Amino acid sequence: MRLNDLDERIVHALAEDARRSYADIGNLVGLSAPAVKRRVDRLRAEGAITGFTVRVDPAALGWRTEGFVEMYCRSNTSPDDIRRGLSRYPEVASASTVTGDADAVIQVFAADMRHFEQVLERIAGEPFVERTRSVLVLSPLLRRYSGGPPV
Amino acid sequence: MRLNDLDERIVHALAEDARRSYADIGNLVGLSAPAVKRRVDRLRAEGAITGFTVRVDPAALGWRTEGFVEMYCRSNTSPDDIRRGLSRYPEVASASTVTGDADAVIQVFAADMRHFEQVLERIAGEPFVERTRSVLVLSPLLRRYSGGPPV
DNA sequence: GTTGAAATTGGGGCACG
């Protein structure tokens, strides 16, 4: 799966505004609208583009507390155990296994501190979890690329 | 800025697929296409919806190394100093001031380990940075809501 | 104030060169 310069500029244009018209993008990158659509279709088929979504203000939707939770798991826990266990929590936005002391770090959104604490307790009670360590977000300084890679 | 149930369902529909037509969304939530568009316009004007973007596969775009960096800053550093300093790095996807020992944690994307190390060294060389501690992502288990809050 | 229906504008999508 190799993207050339044209593909990257198309993805960049879509990252700025996913509802931009193919003709608009075509003007930016120097292609006709159908040519852009064909490339976008190909990028989707290849899996480079996985979908289109909306960027929201967390607070406006009632998510006013955010934090990172480092998870220390039992020694025989597989990454897939963690993924399956956490996928039942809508408050968990992302989870990754990591290097270092902790086994995984997860990003948690909650309505308020009380909600955050409840989620934390439920997660800490999962059979594969030994202990957790959480840091709360004081202020989100930068939120670029909607949490993904630079595009 | 208050969202009612209809607004939330519209945002949810857009989160699943931002290119869905207003008529489609209208069928889901029980409104006509113009009614949906008016609400989306209002949500954008109010700032609840901040934009529309594309979901991409990091690896497909050449970002194969990801990590979190905890930053320990000089005592007289303001959050805005950190934000300004980090905004010059395209590799920094997000940054937040946090509770705990570290002053901020940032999410970094790099092409490979060598690139990650370079970025880390440059950031560590910033005048407001005292030291850093980074954890590398081994495998991304969950990437929901494109890095934002649950919608 | 918010809705739905009708009318207009403009973009998506396909065939073809």
Place this chain on the structure above:
DNA sequence: CGTGCCCCAATTTCAAC
């Protein structure tokens, strides 16, 4: 890949609740 065409969706207008 671009052009031309058709159709559907987006957008505006307007009347009604």
